[in-house]
Amino acid sequence: MFKNEEMEINLGPQHPSTHGVLRVKLRLDGETITHCRPMIGYLHRGVEKICENQSFFQGQVWTDRMDYCSAVANNLGWAEANEKLFGITVPRRAQYIRTMLNEFNRLASHLIWLATHALDIGAMTVFLYAFREREDILDMNEAFCGSRLTTTAFRIGGLREDLPPGFEKMVQKFLAKFPSCLEEYENLLSENRIWKKRTVGVARLGAEDAIAMGVTGPVLRAAGVPYDIRKAFPYAAYAEMDFEIPTRTEADTYARYLVRMDEMRQSARIIQQCMDGMPEGPVMAKLPKILKPEVNEVYHATEAPKGEIGYYLVGEKGSSNPYRFHVRAPGFINLQSLPKMAEGGLIADIVAAIGTLDIVLGEIDR
Amino acid sequence: MHKILRTLIPFDIAKGLSITGRHFAKVFFTANRRKVPFHIVSEYPEVVARIQPRFRGRLTLLKDEQGEIKCVCCMACEKICPTQVITIEKGKKEGRKMPFPVRYDFEMERCIFCEFCVESCGFDSIILNHQFELAAYNREDFSLGLEGAENMFEPSQVGKFSVADD
Numbered sequence: 064m065f066k067n068e069e070m071e072i073n074l075g076p077q078h079p080s081t082h083g084v085l086r087v088k089l090r091l092d093g094e095t096i097t098h099c100r101p102m103i104g105y106l107h108r109g110v111e112k113i114c115e116n117q118s119f120f121q122g123q124v125w126t127d128r129m130d131y132c133s134a135v136a137n138n139l140g141w142a143e144a145n146e147k148l149f150g151i152t153v154p155r156r157a158q159y160i161r162t163m164l165n166e167f168n169r170l171a172s173h174l175i176w177l178a179t180h181a182l183d184i185g186a187m188t189v190f191l192y193a194f195r196e197r198e199d200i201l202d203m204n205e206a207f208c209g210s211r212l213t214t215t216a217f218r219i220g221g222l223r224e225d226l227p228p229g230f231e232k233m234v235q236k237f238l239a240k241f242p243s244c245l246e247e248y249e250n251l252l253s254e255n256r257i258w259k260k261r262t263v264g265v266a267r268l269g270a271e272d273a274i275a276m277g278v279t280g281p282v283l284r285a286a287g288v289p290y291d292i293r294k295a296f297p298y299a300a301y302a303e304m305d306f307e308i309p310t311r312t313e314a315d316t317y318a319r320y321l322v323r324m325d326e327m328r329q330s331a332r333i334i335q336q337c338m339d340g341m342p343e344g345p346v347m348a349k350l351p352k353i354l355k356p357e358v359n360e361v362y363h364a365t366e367a368p369k370g371e372i373g374y375y376l377v378g379e380k381g382s383s384n385p386y387r388f389h390v391r392a393p394g395f396i397n398l399q400s401l402p403k404m405a406e407g408g409l410i411a412d413i414v415a416a417i418g419t420l421d422i423v424l425g426e427i428d429r
Numbered sequence: 430m431h432k433i434l435r436t437l438i439p440f441d442i443a444k445g446l447s448i449t450g451r452h453f454a455k456v457f458f459t460a461n462r463r464k465v466p467f468h469i470v471s472e473y474p475e476v477v478a479r480i481q482p483r484f485r486g487r488l489t490l491l492k493d494e495q496g497e498i499k500c501v502c503c504m505a506c507e508k509i510c511p512t513q514v515i516t517i518e519k520g521k522k523e524g525r526k527m528p529f530p531v532r533y534d535f536e537m538e539r540c541i542f543c544e545f546c547v548e549s550c551g552f553d554s555i556i557l558n559h560q561f562e563l564a565a566y567n568r569e570d571f572s573l574g575l576e577g578a579e580n581m582f583e584p585s586q587v588g589k590f591s592v593a594d595d
Contacts, residue, residue, distance in 0.1 A: 117511060120509070120545075121509070121511040121545070123543075124511045124541055124543045124545075125511075188445065188448075188449055192452075202481070205480075205481045205483070205484060206481040206482075206483065207483070208483065209481070209483040209484050209485035209544060209557070210484075210485050210542065213541065213542075213543075215543045215544070215545075223548065224483075227481075227482070227483060247448055250444050250445065250448055251444075251445045251448055252445075254440075254441040254444065255441050255442065255445055256439070256441055256442070
C-alpha cells in the first residue's frame with residue numbers, strides 16, 4: 064500500500080513564483096527534491112538574430128526587452144561595447160550621467176527583487192513598500208528618456224539629451240528619503256523569525272561551485288568572493304567613485320538578501336557622488352558620418368544588477384549590421400546553479416532558491 | 430534564558446507590525462481624494478495621470494503655419510525604424526517644391542515607442558505626442574494614415590473602457 068515511489072512534477076511554466084515562464088522539472092521523494100532541471104525557452108524571441116539583421120544603432124531597443132527590470136544596465140553594456148568597437152571616447156558628463164542612471168536602475172532592480180522575493184516567501188507587506196520607491200525611480204526614467212521600463216536611454220557616443228530641468232531636485236528628494244525606506248524594509252525582514260526560518264541555511268551555493276558554474280553578481284558575492292566588474296574592470300565613471308563591495312560568507316539565501324541590501328546603500332552613495340561631482344560639458348561625442356568598426360570583434364562586460372552582462376559583437380567590412388551579436392546574460396548563467404541549490408532540499412525551498420537567484424526570463428531566453 | 434524570552438515575546442514581529450500600523454494610520458487619517466489626489470498612487474482614471482514632458486507617446490505628423498504637411502519624404506524615419514512600422518509614398522503637389530507624402534502609413538500595433546524616428550527626422554516634421562491611452566477594440570483602428578477618422582495629425586480617440594469616461 065505504501066510504496067516507496069518517486070514522483071515527478073512540474074513547477075511552472077505559469078507558476079507565479081517562477082518569475083515568468085520558467086518550467087522546473089522536479090523529482091520528489093516525499094517532500095525532498097532528488098532531481099531538479101530547469102527548462103527554458105518559453106520566451107524565446109530570437110533577439111540575437113534580430114540584432115544581426117539590423118544596424119548597430121537599432122540594436123538597443125532589443126536590449127531593453129531582454130532584462131526588462133534593468134533596461135538601463137543592458138543599454139549601458141550595449142553602448143559601451145559599441146563604443147569599444149568603433150573606438151569612440153564618451154564625454155565625461157555623459158559618463159557621469161550614465162553611471163548615475165545605471166545605479167538608479169540597480170536600485171529599481173533590487174527593489175523589485177526584494178518585493179517579489181519576499182512575496183514568494185510569504186512576507187506580503189514589503190511588496191508595496193518596495194514598489195513605492197521603485198515608482199520614483201521609474202518617474203526619473205520617464206523624465207530623462209521618456210519611457211519608464213523600455214528606456215532606450217543611451218546612444219553610441221553618449222546621450223541623446225542632457226538631464227531635464229528639475230532632475231537634480233528629484234534625485235535629492237529621493238536620496239533624502241531612501242535610507243529611511245531601506246531601514247523600514249530591514250525592520251520588517253531582517254529580524255523577522257518567519258523570514259529567517261525560510262532563508263537562513265536555505266539554497267546554499269559555496270564559492271567553489273559558484274566559480275565553477277560561472278555564477279556572478281550578488282549570488283557570488285554572498286559566497287565570499289569580492290568580484291565586482293565595477294571595481295575589477297572599471298567602466299563608465301566607476302573608477303572615480305568611492306564605494307565598497309559588500310560580501311558575506313554564509314552563501315545562503317539570507318546572505319544574498321543582506322548583500323543586496325548593502326549594495327543598495329552603496330548605490331545610493333554612488334548616486335550622491337555623481338550628483339556632487341557632475342562635470343559640465345557636452346553629452347555627445349563627435350561621431351564620424353559613417354561608423355566603421357575599428358576592430359573586428361569585441362567583448363565588453365559590465366556589472367548589471369543580476370551579474371555580469373557581456374556583449375560580444377563582431378563587425379563586418381562594408382556592412383552596417385553586426386555579423387554576430389551575442390549576449391552573455393547573467394540570469395542564464397546563474398540559473399544553472401538551481402539544481403545545485405535545490406537538490407536535497409525541501410520542495411518549499413525551491414521557491415526561495417528561484418527568488419534568490421533573481422532571474423528574469425526575458426533575459427534567459429532572449 | 431535570553432533565548433527563551435526572545436522566543437516567547439515576539440519583538441521582531443511587533444517591530445514589523447508597528448511599521449505597518451504607522452503607515453496605515455498615516456494613510457487612514459489623510460486619505461481624501463479631493464484634498465490629496467496623489468497619495469502614494471494616483472487614482473487613475475478618476476484622477477488625470479501626470480506625464481513628464483519627454484514622454485514618448487504616439488507618433489504624430491506636424492503641419493506648418495499654412496497647414497501644409499512638414500514631411501518632405503526623406504525616408505529617414507522609415508529606414509531607422511527597428512520594427513518597420515512606417516511606410517511612406519513619395520508624391521508631388523502643385524505649388525510645392527519639396528516632395529509631398531501621398532501616403533504615410535503607421536502601424537501602431539507594432540510600434541515600440543523608441544523615438545528613433547523623431548531623432549532621425551532632420552525637418553522636425555514628426556513628434557511623439559503625450560497620449561498613452563491607445564487601446565482600441567478593432568485591429569483596423571491601429572492602422573493610421575493621412576486620412577480617415579484615425580489619422581496621423583490628431584490624437585487617437587480614447588476607447589470607452591472605464592466608468593469615468595461616460
